[in-house]
Every structure is written in C-alpha cells, then in structure tokens.
Amino acid sequence: MQILPTALSELIEALGALPGVGPRTAERYAYYLVRRPAHTSQKLADTLMNLHSSVKYCPKTFALIDADVELSPLYTDAKRDKQTIAVVAEPFDIMALEKTNQFKGTYHVLGGLVSPIDGIGPEQLHIRELVQRIDEDDVQEIILATNASVEGESTALYLQQQIGTRTVKVTRLARGLPIGVDLEYADQITLGRALEGRQIL
C-alpha cells in the first residue's frame, strides 16, 4: 500500500540525498514545501534548474564564479594583493576567510585535499596552476589555509615541499586554543600546538 503520493515520495528521496539529511528531516522539508504556496517550491526549482549553467570555476583561482565573468572578482579587484595567496581546499572556505575581514590577498582553491583513502592524489588538485601563479604574479607569500585535519596537514606538507624550493614565503594558519575555550577542555594535540606556537608578549 502506498501511503504517500508519488510526487511527495520522490521529493523526500531527492531531499534525502543532501548531506546529513535523514528520512525524517527530508519528510519535514517536503511537508513544509507542500504546505507553502506553490511559488516557494517553484523558486527553489528555478534556482536548481539554472545552477550548473550559471556557475563555473574561475580558471585562475578555481573559486566558484558567475558563468558570465572571466575571472573571480576577488582576483581581478585592484584592491586585492595578488602577491599574497591563501590556499584553501574548497570554494566555500573562501567565505570563511572573507568573513574575518582581515585578508586582502587573493585565493587559490585546490579542489580537495590529498587523501589516499579516497583515492585523491596531489595530481588531482590544482597545484600545477598554483605554481604557475607564483611565477606569473610574482607571489611573495603563500598562506596554507587548509583544515587542521590529517588530510589538511599532509596536503600542506606536500605543498611546502613543492613550493619550498622557490623564493616565496610559505606560511600556515596558526594552531592553538580557539577563542572562548577553557584550557582544561582543549585536547592535547591542540594544546601541544598552542605551546609550540607560543608568542612573546
């Protein structure tokens, strides 16, 4: 016996494919959309329909950009310092750094992290293009802004080895105590890094 209408079952299944969305959450989303006026679903459908044709990767920085522009505005903007590059794993990491309002350089998206388990080797990442940019834009500093995970650390190490031979400063985001966290709750690796990176006051 089919309890739910076909269209609703299909919607629940499609929503259930989103990351971290289980059947219950998918049901909740679907039921919300059924109850709202049709134009709510319509609007979401329209944006989804046009998504892939309206978005592309910047051929220079590999950030996500509008399909009708040539390069990322974060690269072409004259106010951004092209001689400083923050290297991130994914396009959305750019958002996180931009929200700090403290970085005025440009970005380079690797498109992932080295991860032997997932079969991702360095040759699948945009590392060759990064090396090219060092020469083209006379880059002075490369900030390795990958996650503090095993994959993030090993990708940073690999990049350091690849770029280290050039006359460019390679830096890494500081590891240490996150703001607002008590010493007693910090894990030992974080605390070890905070000790290593201690600064003179």
Added chain:
Amino acid sequence: MQILPTALSELIEALGALPGVGPRTAERYAYYLVRRPAHTSQKLADTLMNLHSSVKYCPKTFALIDADVELSPLYTDAKRDKQTIAVVAEPFDIMALEKTNQFKGTYHVLGGLVSPIDGIGPEQLHIRELVQRIDEDDVQEIILATNASVEGESTALYLQQQIGTRTVKVTRLARGLPIGVDLEYADQITLGRALEGRQIL
C-alpha cells in the same frame, strides 16, 4: 564585493527557507549540489516543479494523495475498517501510525491544532467533515491521536465535547513512559500520566 556567484547565493537563500536550516547548513547543501553532476539538481528541481500539481488533499480524510486519484487509498482499501477513525493533526502523522503496523482503521486529518496564539480556531480545522463521517460510515470509535502538547490536548478536549453527545466511543492515545526511558529521567507530568493510566497485570 560579491563573493559568491548569484545563482549560488539565490540557492542558499531558497534552501535557508526550509525549516531548521540556517545559513551554514544551506551553504553546505548548495555546495554539495554544485559539486554533484547537474542531473542531481535537475532531478530535485523536477520533483519540486511538479509537487503542487501532482498532490492534493483527499476530500474525505484530508490526507495527501496523488492528484489523479479520488480518495485516499487508506480509506478506499476494503481491508481498512471505516468504522474506526484515528484523528491526527497533520498528514505526516499518518506515516507514524502506519509504521506501527497495528492500526487497521482509517484516518482523518484535522489540518492543524486549535491554537489561539497562532490564531487557529476549531472552525479552521476539518471537524465538521469528521462529524459527517461519523454518520455516513456508522463510526464506532474515534481515536484522538493528537500530540501530547498543550495544543494537542486542548484540541482533543474540544473534539471530545463536540462528538461526546453521539453514540461513538471516543478514545485517546495512552500517555506514559516511552519505551527505553528510565523512571528517574521521566518528567513529572509524563510520570503522573503513567500513574493515572496504570494497568492491571
């Protein structure tokens, strides 16, 4: 400065309208969809596009049904006992009861609960149609299967008053300790109800 492509910002905004989805979750969903092949977004868009035209409310039970059928299959099925009606607040509550595999009667969806704060009075719920069904189908038992919330309880009370004058048995889902919960962690109201509803062994 626009950091994200327009289509992506629009998608994040549209996804952020879903219940319980904040900006970070919406970003995660959107970015997942960008990375997947276009047909993943396309499929979701198609189901959304057709949602409202493929689904309607059953004019008898107010369950959600396929637009091309007349009545809910849970009502028309000869194996279901039309003389027993479980009254629920929302169409999705039917799913929860069906999953128990213990109910062989039919359903009646109120379309909400009495809630003065939200401006929902009894006249906005499908109560008149429920009373009609009692006569039409010679109903023997009405199971009030609304939530154990203030709104659920007061709606049940109101229904009891409306239907109580007729020769129909009106029952309510049992309140008590949920399976697997320790006595010491149960709240006092639940425990009070469990005492009230204690059963002879």
